[in-house]
Amino acid sequence: xNEMARLQKRRLALYGWMLAAPALALxxxxxxxxxxxxxxxxxxxxxxxxxxxxxxxxxxYGDLFADPTFWTVATNNLIYAGVTIPVSIIFxxxxxxxxxxxIPARSFVRSAYFTPTILPMIxxxxxxxxxxxxxxxxIDQITGFFGASPTNWLGQPETALASVIIVTIWKEAGFFMIxxxxxxxxxxxxxxxxxRIEGAGRWTYTRRVLLPLLMPTxxxxxxxxxxxxxxxxxxxxxxxxxxxxxxxxxxxxxxxEMAFAYFDSPHAxxxxxxxxxxxxxxxxxxxxLVEKRTHYR
Amino acid sequence: xxxxxxxxxxxxxxxxxxxxxGVHDLSLDIPRGSFVVxxxxxxxxxxxxLRLIAGLETADQGSIAIDGKDVTSTPPSKRGLSMVFQSxxxxxxxxxxxxxxxxxxxxxxxxxxxxxxxxxxxxxxxLEGYQDRKPxxxxxxxxxxxxxxxxxxxxxxxxxxxxxxxxLDAKLRHAVRKDIRDLQQRLGIxxxxxxxxxxxxxxxxxxxxxxxxxxxxQVGNPADLYLKPATAFAAGFVGSPPMALIPANxxxxxxxxxxxxxxxxxxxxxxxxxxxxxxxGQQPWGIPATVTGSEFLGAETFVFVAIxxxxxxxxxxxxxxxxxxxxxVSLSWAGAAAHWFDGEHGHRLxxxxxxxxxxxxxxxxxxxTATSTL
Numbered sequence: 310x311n312e313m314a315r316l317q318k319r320r321l322a323l324y325g326w327m328l329a330a331p332a333l334a335l336x337x338x339x340x341x342x343x344x345x346x347x348x349x350x351x352x353x354x355x356x357x358x359x360x361x362x363x364x365x366x367x368x369x370y371g372d373l374f375a376d377p378t379f380w381t382v383a384t385n386n387l388i389y390a391g392v393t394i395p396v397s398i399i400f401x402x403x404x405x406x407x408x409x410x411x412i413p414a415r416s417f418v419r420s421a422y423f424t425p426t427i428l429p430m431i432x433x434x435x436x437x438x439x440x441x442x443x444x445x446x447x448i449d450q451i452t453g454f455f456g457a458s459p460t461n462w463l464g465q466p467e468t469a470l471a472s473v474i475i476v477t478i479w480k481e482a483g484f485f486m487i488x489x490x491x492x493x494x495x496x497x498x499x500x501x502x503x504x505r506i507e508g509a510g511r512w513t514y515t516r517r518v519l520l521p522l523l524m525p526t527x528x529x530x531x532x533x534x535x536x537x538x539x540x541x542x543x544x545x546x547x548x549x550x551x552x553x554x555x556x557x558x559x560x561x562x563x564x565x566e567m568a569f570a571y572f573d574s575p576h577a578x579x580x581x582x583x584x585x586x587x588x589x590x591x592x593x594x595x596x597x598l599v600e601k602r603t604h605y606r
Numbered sequence: 607x608x609x610x611x612x613x614x615x616x617x618x619x620x621x622x623x624x625x626x627x628g629v630h631d632l633s634l635d636i637p638r639g640s641f642v643v644x645x646x647x648x649x650x651x652x653x654x655x656l657r658l659i660a661g662l663e664t665a666d667q668g669s670i671a672i673d674g675k676d677v678t679s680t681p682p683s684k685r686g687l688s689m690v691f692q693s694x695x696x697x698x699x700x701x702x703x704x705x706x707x708x709x710x711x712x713x714x715x716x717x718x719x720x721x722x723x724x725x726x727x728x729x730x731x732x733l734e735g736y737q738d739r740k741p742x743x744x745x746x747x748x749x750x751x752x753x754x755x756x757x758x759x760x761x762x763x764x765x766x767x768x769x770x771x772x773x774l775d776a777k778l779r780h781a782v783r784k785d786i787r788d789l790q791q792r793l794g795i796x797x798x799x800x801x802x803x804x805x806x807x808x809x810x811x812x813x814x815x816x817x818x819x820x821x822x823x824q825v826g827n828p829a830d831l832y833l834k835p836a837t838a839f840a841a842g843f844v845g846s847p848p849m850a851l852i853p854a855n856x857x858x859x860x861x862x863x864x865x866x867x868x869x870x871x872x873x874x875x876x877x878x879x880x881x882x883x884x885x886x887g888q889q890p891w892g893i894p895a896t897v898t899g900s901e902f903l904g905a906e907t908f909v910f911v912a913i914x915x916x917x918x919x920x921x922x923x924x925x926x927x928x929x930x931x932x933x934x935v936s937l938s939w940a941g942a943a944a945h946w947f948d949g950e951h952g953h954r955l956x957x958x959x960x961x962x963x964x965x966x967x968x969x970x971x972x973x974x975t976a977t978s979t980l
Contacts, residue, residue, distance in 0.1 A: 497693060497695070499691045499692075499693050499695035500695050500697060502660075502662050502682075502689075502691070502695065503689070503691060503695035503697075504697075504708070504712075505662070505681070505682045505683060506660060506661075506662075506682045506683060506687070506688065506689045506709075507683070507688075507708050507709030507712055507756075507760075508683035508709055508712045508713050509683075509708075509709075509712045513712055517697075517708070517712075518697055518699075521699040522697075522698065522699055524699075
């Protein structure tokens with residue numbers, strides 16, 4: 310091979326590595342290293358001043374599976390994800406379709422939908438705390454008007470998780486709507502007209518043309534919603550603190566509790582690794598299944 | 607066919623948009639089986655007219671009938687027509703075959719019928735072997751043919767086309783033009799075709815409808831439009847290079863036909879009718895002009911000339927003509943080649959005194975000889 314060409318090739322490779330270096334350094338420092346360290350940490354027993362930490366293999370994991378709280382929290386999170394993800398996506402889509410139509414005060418509608426997203430989760434939770442207040446809150450005022458007795462929405466195990474779910478949907482749907490709105494605006498209006506001429510009504514057009522074309526956005530939103538269903542727990546600190554009786558406790562809140570309230574970092578580390586593993590598996594499944602059926606332009 | 611009622615009748619239709627444009631009080635008859643081209647500059651209302659026929663726009667006033675049925679407030683899908691869009695409007699997530707049969711599936715056509723029709727449409731448009739590709743994997747010309755196949759697959763007798771060739775390169779455009787025309791003839795369908803390209807209109811149309819500012823400027827076959835433009839606008843729009851339009855008072859008084867007032871008159875001459883003469887002073891009435899440049903196109907040469915007090919003119923001369931800018935020339939023409947238009951409203955004027963026109967003809971039939979009758 311030509312000496313000059315070889316030199317140029319090497320320089321190009323070096324250039325590539327230099328471009329990747331800053332991100333690689335930061336990722337290693339703040340993502341890869343902590344993940345590996347956490348895994349390593351999860352293999353040791355909890356050390357006290359009398360009994361130093363010793364290697365215990367997968368014992369911490371075994372403890373977790375034996376703990377009934379683990380199953381409660383995991384079930385809670387599954388319900389939480391299973392409801393918030395689809396419902397907020399559907400709300401987002403419907404709101405976007407509406408806000409994209411030619412309606413009066415369109416920009417007002419859009420900003421109104423987007424407002425919950427601008428609020429910090431803590432602020433939103435405080436707002437909803439007021440809504441949920443037994444007897445005095447907005448919700449009980451309304452239900453009371455129809456003769457219902459006051460309900461302690463956040464304070465009883467039957468309704469606590471549902472209440473938290475509603476706050477999350479309210480918070481997320483507006484955010485996801487923005488993505489749908491952006492995607493809708495890239496779809497040329499010709500397609501709708503062509504479909505109309507071919508005899509497709511509003512519903513057929515939505516199902517056969519609009520939804521497939523929005524698939525890439527839906528995947529993006531779905532991944533985000535899934536991550537948030539594990540990651541976003543700020544409102545729990547304000548609303549329920551996971552209670553009552555763990556009824557609204559989510560995985561991350563439980564990990565936080567173990568690590569920083571009970572100072573049991575090995576079990577918290579083990580739980581973190583389980584979450585990472587589960588999310589990784591879902592991501593792989595998603596790419597395998599959905600990606601193939603999606604049309605990217 | 608001529609005595610039957612028209613296939614499409616547009617009666618006094620108006621559609622006005624907030625930003626202007628639209629069409630005003632438009633009436634139009636389109637015979638069955640004809641290839642009708644709506645021609646005009648952008649913003650003239652040609653696309654609006656097409657969309658009104660399609661039902662994508664609703665008329666503010668007036669009525670539209672297709673095949674004897676009033677369809678003024680009928681939705682597009684019930685009008686029994688198909689449409690080819692400028693952007694083709696193919697569904698990017700569907701394969702060629704799925705795109706073509708989209709409408710048939712929506713209308714719940716039987717499966718084996720869909721297959722027969724799909725095979726037919728693919729064969730007619732030469733798309734066999736491409737049915738599984740996505741639009742993104744096709745060339746511009748192939749996409750255009752998919753749009754065409756989708757338009758003909760349902761077997762509607764009316765097909766609307768909105769500038770279907772404007773996204774193709776010049777060479778392909780020429781070929782597809784012929785294909786579309788052949789297809790229309792073979793299927794015997796009525797085509798309403800919108801374009802701003804007068805070459806397309808002239809080469810394809812049975813009837814050209816020239817529009818300007820939301821109104822019809824002239825309706826006629828291509829020859830009418832070219833040989834007898836009804837207005838100065840029609841004269842300037844049809845033909846390439848366009849007809850030279852010169853205020854008559856820039857011409858010597860002797861060439862103005864009797865009965866026409868030179869102060870309110872526009873003179874028009876086609877480039878091929880303009881005779882260039884370098885033998886100055888030999889003709890008593892030629893218009894003095896200066897050559898500003900020329901373009902050699904192989905079979906012909908365009909010579910651009912500046913005439914004092916006007917926008918200039920173009921002469922189309924056969925073969926190769928060597929003429930350098932700055933050359934003083936004298937312009938003349940055969941009398942019958944001259945077009946006269948009202949200076950203000952632009953409509954065509956016919957010299958009222960027949961003798962005058964004959965007179966001019968006689969003189970200019972030998973432009974190089976010094977005739978002195980004038």
